[in-house]
Amino acid sequence: MILQPDDFWSFTEWLMRPDAFLQSALLQGIVLILLAIVLGLLVGYVYSANRYGPSEGFYAVARAVRDLLRFDLPGTSLRRIGALARLAFKEALRRRVLFIVGLFMVVLLLAGWYLNPESDDPARLYISFVLTATNYLILALALFISAFSLPADIKSRTIYTIVTKPVRATEIILGRMVGFVAVGTMMLIPMGLASYLFVTRGLRHEHLEVTELEELSNGDLVGKTDFVRNHQHSFRINAGDDGVGLTDKVRGHYHLVTRDGDEFKFGPPVGALQARVPSYGDIQFFGRSGEVKDAGIDIGSERIAAGGYGVSGIARVVGLERGSKKIEHGYVEGGTLGAAEFMFGDVTPERYPDGIPINLSLRAYRSYKGDIESGIRGSVTLKHPSKEIQSEQQPFTIDEYEIDEMVLPLTIEGSDATGTRQLNVFEDLVDEQGQIKLIIRCLDRNQYLGVTKSGVFLQPAQNSFEWNLTKAYASIWLQMTMVIAFGVMFSTFLSGPVAMISTAACVLLGFSAEQIYDTRHFIDAGIERGGGPIESVIRLLKQDAMTTQLDVDTTAASVIKTVDAGIIYSLDAVATALPNLPKMVATAEYAASGFDIFGALLARHAVATFGYCFIAFIISYFFLKSREIAA
Numbered sequence: 001m002i003l004q005p006d007d008f009w010s011f012t013e014w015l016m017r018p019d020a021f022l023q024s025a026l027l028q029g030i031v032l033i034l035l036a037i038v039l040g041l042l043v044g045y046v047y048s049a050n051r052y053g054p055s056e057g058f059y060a061v062a063r064a065v066r067d068l069l070r071f072d073l074p075g076t077s078l079r080r081i082g083a084l085a086r087l088a089f090k091e092a093l094r095r096r097v098l099f100i101v102g103l104f105m106v107v108l109l110l111a112g113w114y115l116n117p118e119s120d121d122p123a124r125l126y127i128s129f130v131l132t133a134t135n136y137l138i139l140a141l142a143l144f145i146s147a148f149s150l151p152a153d154i155k156s157r158t159i160y161t162i163v164t165k166p167v168r169a170t171e172i173i174l175g176r177m178v179g180f181v182a183v184g185t186m187m188l189i190p191m192g193l194a195s196y197l198f199v200t201r202g203l204r205h206e207h208l209e210v211t212e213l214e215e216l217s218n219g220d221l222v223g224k225t226d227f228v229r230n231h232q233h234s235f236r237i238n239a240g241d242d243g244v245g246l247t248d249k250v251r252g253h254y255h256l257v258t259r260d261g262d263e264f265k266f267g268p269p270v271g272a273l274q275a276r277v278p279s280y281g282d283i284q285f286f287g288r289s290g291e292v293k294d295a296g297i298d299i300g301s302e303r304i305a306a307g308g309y310g311v312s313g314i315a316r317v318v319g320l321e322r323g324s325k326k327i328e329h330g331y332v333e334g335g336t337l338g339a340a341e342f343m344f345g346d347v348t349p350e351r352y353p354d355g356i357p358i359n360l361s362l363r364a365y366r367s368y369k370g371d372i373e374s375g376i377r378g379s380v381t382l383k384h385p386s387k388e389i390q391s392e393q394q395p396f397t398i399d400e401y402e403i404d405e406m407v408l409p410l411t412i413e414g415s416d417a418t419g420t421r422q423l424n425v426f427e428d429l430v431d432e433q434g435q436i437k438l439i440i441r442c443l444d445r446n447q448y449l450g451v452t453k454s455g456v457f458l459q460p461a462q463n464s465f466e467w468n469l470t471k472a473y474a475s476i477w478l479q480m481t482m483v484i485a486f487g488v489m490f491s492t493f494l495s496g497p498v499a500m501i502s503t504a505a506c507v508l509l510g511f512s513a514e515q516i517y518d519t520r521h522f523i524d525a526g527i528e529r530g531g532g533p534i535e536s537v538i539r540l541l542k543q544d545a546m547t548t549q550l551d552v553d554t555t556a557a558s559v560i561k562t563v564d565a566g567i568i569y570s571l572d573a574v575a576t577a578l579p580n581l582p583k584m585v586a587t588a589e590y591a592a593s594g595f596d597i598f599g600a601l602l603a604r605h606a607v608a609t610f611g612y613c614f615i616a617f618i619i620s621y622f623f624l625k626s627r628e629i630a631a
Helices: 011-016 025-052 054-075 078-094 099-114 122-156 169-203 302-306 310-319 425-429 465-491 496-511 513-525 533-542 554-577 581-592 599-626
Strands: 210-215 221-225 234-237 244-247 256-260 263-266 276-280 282-286 329-333 339-344 356-360 363-366 377-383 394-397 404-408 411-416 419-424 436-442 447-452 456-462
Touching: 011 025, 011 599, 025 054, 025 599, 054 169, 054 599, 078 122, 078 169, 099 122, 099 169, 122 169, 122 465, 122 496, 122 581, 169 465, 169 599, 234 256, 282 447, 329 339, 329 436, 339 456, 356 377, 377 404, 377 425, 394 404, 411 425, 419 425, 436 447, 465 496, 465 581, 465 599, 496 513, 496 554, 496 581, 513 554, 513 581, 533 554, 581 599
Parallel strands: none
Antiparallel strands: 210 221, 221 234, 234 244, 244 256, 256 263, 276 456, 282 339, 329 447, 339 436, 356 404, 356 456, 363 447, 377 394, 377 436, 411 419
């Protein structure tokens, strides 16, 4: 998994941004709330002026603001909200929404036939599937129950039984939201439990036979297991270990081996479901001659994929990292002085009592094929931040499709000004501030290693997978809550189908936010990538490549690009105002990739959800107050 620069921010940095307060979430949230209030008042005035006339329309809006601040908010009762929430809960159950849970179980049963447990990373496959399926089903449910409820009650006039009672508009809105959230929560719990059982059972397998066995001269036993799910393990049982050993790690898991006479028993897989707690460092690149560089070597389009930015890598460099010359991804050339140097902090004996666990997720670029089966070789070196003391190079072979895990011992061969000697990591290589340098090099000449800031990290701890999966479902719950708030908001002034379409449009724009940002960054940078919607349609009809000049008249091309820019900038403004759902959905990627979901990340999502729910609540109140639903 590759992280973006803003994923490294703490909650305080995200909220306040001391280095750029104008880009802080707090300021943007305040501006967004004020903008929503102003636009809401303007729309309310236009609506009221159309019905009552300009002057009376103004007084109608003023009375609504007065009622909210003076009567409705102070007089809102939790007891009445609870009663209305129970009514909304029962109403949703009468719509037979619980069939979603049954549908999810059927999907899991069918998925068991089609998901391939012999894939290179079955844990990622299974976890991604259950979280994605849950996400889509729950969001579809939230969209349906929130958009149709209030319009259906108004149409059937059952709303009269509520509004004629001493109940306030704030309580009606909050009661609906709370009731629908309770329904979604009740459904998420069994879906989460079923997902956990599905993943654990899907990854369970057994090795029953030993295919190769050899006894060494010192009495140790080495051997290999049989092939199960397209893989096998090597194992070793030391002579003094009472017949107990471990297999090597393949596809993220290993097995306990027990010898009982002439028989060998293998335990269940261990380590396939992880929640790594990573510790990231600051990266610095060095060129072929050892000179300091702001970025690694650019090898062309491959750099985009290997840099961890997907198909929109250039936009990421232009956008998220604009204003800074340092680009935290690139390639290191082999057989030269080129390197990627990481500075890690908080390296203490308490955090790393048994060694320095290093995790590597690197890419390889071959300028010539050579022996492709042997892979490209790299090395890791530990170095003191300010003294000429460093360990010997620890070689490794790149595995591009798994995270390479290596643990360096606390006592390691190295050198200082006096020569070669045994080094103690904490006494000789870590400075007084708890910092240590880690240097990545490529050992094969004319070959290249792709390195990112998040591609090399230390792992001081391992959290519970069950707790990590719970946090992934908490993120889904936050998305569901946000969709319910938007659905209730639109349902206060639109019919059911129109409210559902409007809410779905907001969700789709939220999911498309990253692509919209990238397109705008391409336009800002003057990069030809197919243009906007109109230009893209013309290219499709003319079958032109997206990187060539648009084959039309110069004046027409200028008009098309201007109109496209207007459309893109308008969509960018809308997408900026809407929740960035891809960032929330990305928490599933954390769990699937075996990373612990940051508490700061979940807190950011929770604060953003609360902010959008607050905006939806205010807008819903004014629209509901403007409707004459009862005498």
